[in-house]
Structures are given as C-alpha cells and as structure tokens.
Amino acid sequence: MNRAARAIAHSNIALSKYWGKRPDAYNSPAVPSLSVTLEGLATHTRVEFRDDIDADRLVVNGREERGRGIERAAALLDGLRREAGITARASIDSVNDFPTASGLASSASGFAALAVAAVGAAGVDWDLARTSELARLGSTSASRSVFGGFVELDAGASRAHPLFPRDHLPLVVLVCVADEGPKAVASHDGMRITMQKSPYARAWLEEAPRLHARLRDALRARDFAGVGELAEASALAMHASAMAAGIVYWNAVTLDALATVRALRAEGTLVYATMDAGPHVKVLVRPEDVAHVRPRMAASRGVVRIIEAKPGGNAELVPS
Ligand code: 2P0
Known part of the structure; x- marks a missing residue:
C-alpha cells in the first residue's frame, strides 16, 4: 500500500440527464445519461490511509465535513477497503478550484477525485472502469467524471464508459x-x-x-x-x-x-x-x-x- 495519493478530477454536465434511481440497487440510475467532462472545473483531493485514526475524516476547502458528505465518502472507501483488504481509515483533503459559493455542485468531480486518489493510496491496480464503479458509491454522476470527453452511463449500470474523445465535437x-x-x-x-x-x-x-x-x-x-x-x-x-x-x-x-x-x-x-x-x-x-x-x-x-x-x-x- 502506498498510503497516500493525490488526484484531480473534473466536473461534468449531463447532456441527456440522469434523474431517478433504481429501487433495487444502491446509486444505480433508472435512466441512461450522457455527459461531457469539463476542463477548468476541477477538484484536487489527497487521500491518506492512517492507522492512528478510528474514523474517516473529510475536509473540503479547509472545512471539516460531517453528515451526508462523510457518509458518502465512507461508503466509497468501504467499497475499496472490502475489495482491497484494507482496514485503515482515511484522512481526505479536498479543494475545488471553482467557487463553491457559486452553488455549482462539486459532488461529481469530488467523488471522482476521491475514487482515483483512494485507489492510488491503496496501491491496487484498478483501471478507470473499475474506479468509475467505486466513484458511483459516492455519487452516481461521479462515475462519469472519472472519464474525460463524452461519457455514457447506462440505465442500471454500475460504471460509466467513455463514448467519444474530448475533441469529437467542438463545444x-x-x-x-x-x-x-x-x-x-x-x-x-x-x-x-x-x-x-x-x-x-x-x-x-x-x-x-x-x-x-x-x-x-x-x-x-x-x-x-x-x-x-x-x-x-x-x-x-x-x-x-x-x-x-x-x-x-x-x-x-x-x-x-x-x-x-x-x-x-x-x-x-x-x-x-x-x-x-x-x-x-x-x-x-x-x-x-x-x-x-x-x-x-x-x-x-x-x-x-x-x-x-x-x-x-x-x-x-x-x-x-
Ligand atoms: C445529471 N444530476 O445527470 C443529473 C441531472 C443533476 C441533474 O446527477 O444521489 O449528485 O449521487 O445519485 O449524481 C446530480 O445527482 O446524485 C445529477 P446521487 P448526483 O448530472
């Protein structure tokens, strides 16, 4: 295990929207969606697995998060810990490079960055598809932000997949x-x-x-x-x-x-x-x-x- 890693991920805008979850599965979309990942709206996240803490900790833009934010981060990390055989809790430090006061959602870039950084810190050799599945445990739309360009998330899918590269359609x-x-x-x-x-x-x-x-x-x-x-x-x-x-x-x-x-x-x-x-x-x-x-x-x-x-x-x- 590397213990610590840093990652960057970008926000995405859905062109065809996801709205509604399947009742039978966690964070599984009821409808397909297609998004474009956006340069310039990014989250930078550092994850460190530590033996000296007994709960996951999440700091976003310098402020300690409680409530739903930490629950979703812990759900994501638990998914990784289960598969990678890790017991250590993690300290997460996340910064958005777009103003959060603008009211723009940061969950897509945030949980995508968390997934990539956590996989890096765990030292496991997961590809982006598997990492997308992990990001989905934090937020459904985050599964799309793992990939650049134009990205699809099928109804009922556990992970997103890239459709076209970023230069496919000038936009x-x-x-x-x-x-x-x-x-x-x-x-x-x-x-x-x-x-x-x-x-x-x-x-x-x-x-x-x-x-x-x-x-x-x-x-x-x-x-x-x-x-x-x-x-x-x-x-x-x-x-x-x-x-x-x-x-x-x-x-x-x-x-x-x-x-x-x-x-x-x-x-x-x-x-x-x-x-x-x-x-x-x-x-x-x-x-x-x-x-x-x-x-x-x-x-x-x-x-x-x-x-x-x-x-x-x-x-x-x-x-x-
Ligand atoms: C989307 N949205 O496709 C749609 C369109 C907002 C409107 O995905 O609870 O943060 O994690 O599944 O992904 C925002 O919802 O919600 C979203 P969860 P998520 O981009």
Whole structure:
C-alpha cells in the first residue's frame, strides 16, 4: 500500500440527464445519461490511509465535513477497503478550484477525485472502469467524471464508459452563475420525491431513454444543433417531471437566461440551454460563437458571472 495519493478530477454536465434511481440497487440510475467532462472545473483531493485514526475524516476547502458528505465518502472507501483488504481509515483533503459559493455542485468531480486518489493510496491496480464503479458509491454522476470527453452511463449500470474523445465535437459550455436563492433541494432528495410523487415520473422514465438514444446518434454524427436541441429537451423534461412533484430548482434568473438563449436562437445563433439541480443555466455554444454569446448571457438579468469551460480529460493521479 502506498498510503497516500493525490488526484484531480473534473466536473461534468449531463447532456441527456440522469434523474431517478433504481429501487433495487444502491446509486444505480433508472435512466441512461450522457455527459461531457469539463476542463477548468476541477477538484484536487489527497487521500491518506492512517492507522492512528478510528474514523474517516473529510475536509473540503479547509472545512471539516460531517453528515451526508462523510457518509458518502465512507461508503466509497468501504467499497475499496472490502475489495482491497484494507482496514485503515482515511484522512481526505479536498479543494475545488471553482467557487463553491457559486452553488455549482462539486459532488461529481469530488467523488471522482476521491475514487482515483483512494485507489492510488491503496496501491491496487484498478483501471478507470473499475474506479468509475467505486466513484458511483459516492455519487452516481461521479462515475462519469472519472472519464474525460463524452461519457455514457447506462440505465442500471454500475460504471460509466467513455463514448467519444474530448475533441469529437467542438463545444464550449458557458455556466451562467445565478444570484443565489435559497439552498436547492439535494439531487438525491429531489429525484426520490419526483419518483414518489410526480404524476409525470412514468412519462420521464419512458421519454429519457428515447431522448438519450437520439442524442447519442446526433453526437456520433457531430450534429451540434441536434445535440443541443436534444440536450435542452432532456433538461426541460427532467425539470417538468420534478416540478410536478413540487421540486422547483429554477428562479427568475433561470427564466431570463432561458429567454436570452431563445432570443439568440431566433436571431440565428446555434445556442442551447441545460439546467441541473439549481438555478444556473449552462449554455452550449460552438467555439466560434462564444464572443457573440458570452456578453449577451453576462447581461442577462441576475447572472453574476460566467464560467467558460471546454471538454476536459480523464481524472488522474498527480504527484503527491
Ligand atoms: C445529471 N444530476 O445527470 C443529473 C441531472 C443533476 C441533474 O446527477 O444521489 O449528485 O449521487 O445519485 O449524481 C446530480 O445527482 O446524485 C445529477 P446521487 P448526483 O448530472
């Protein structure tokens, strides 16, 4: 065992969305999803297995985490300890290089970095596919962030797999950071409530795989407009099913940004929107249109800043 290792992993944005878990398996998605891993939204994590502590410890951006964060990290580490025959507890130190105050979820990059660093610290020879399965024990979407480029997670799958390299489709994501509203309902709770209470849960479970398959075909054909249209349709269908259960992640900034995207499209620019479990609109744009689109999104009411991200690479170990 090496005892300690460091890793970096990048966040990802789902183009076709995962929303809903299978009832019979831990963190197993009810629908397929397809994401793009983003350079520039990264988590750096150091893991050290230690004999002198009796519980796992997690520090994120200098603050000790308790509650769900440490439970999910421990679930991930337990998966590794079981298979690698390790009993030592771990000390985890994790830093996001994007502002957490922006309200952007860090669980995908965070648990992907944790999985890669923990595998390195354990000194086991696991490939990225097996590491993706480990990351899923922390967060379902983290299984996708283990891989760079365009990544697929099938319904019911235990691990994600890479579909296309990062340069397959030239693409920029403009994350339009919205004014903070009240803290969003955690995805975990939002999707559980949607599945239990939404009159449209069944419609979502039927429609999501169809949108996913069409989006994958459009991506294979490098059809930017097709990918964008289907990504926006997937986000709207996911949010519609959640809203019908009372789970509303949008605020006025979201609606204004959506209107700005539609106005740009009406003017002839190929630009599309996607939203996750929060109010921020993520805009999909071709690299040659960024100079035109970015100032328009920055001027959209309530957008406090824009983070510009391109497709990124695999999670990986870095020198400790
Ligand atoms: C996604 N989201 O596909 C979807 C779209 C948010 C909206 O995956 O409980 O942090 O670990 O399965 O993965 C966020 O949910 O939740 C997410 P868990 P996760 O990116």
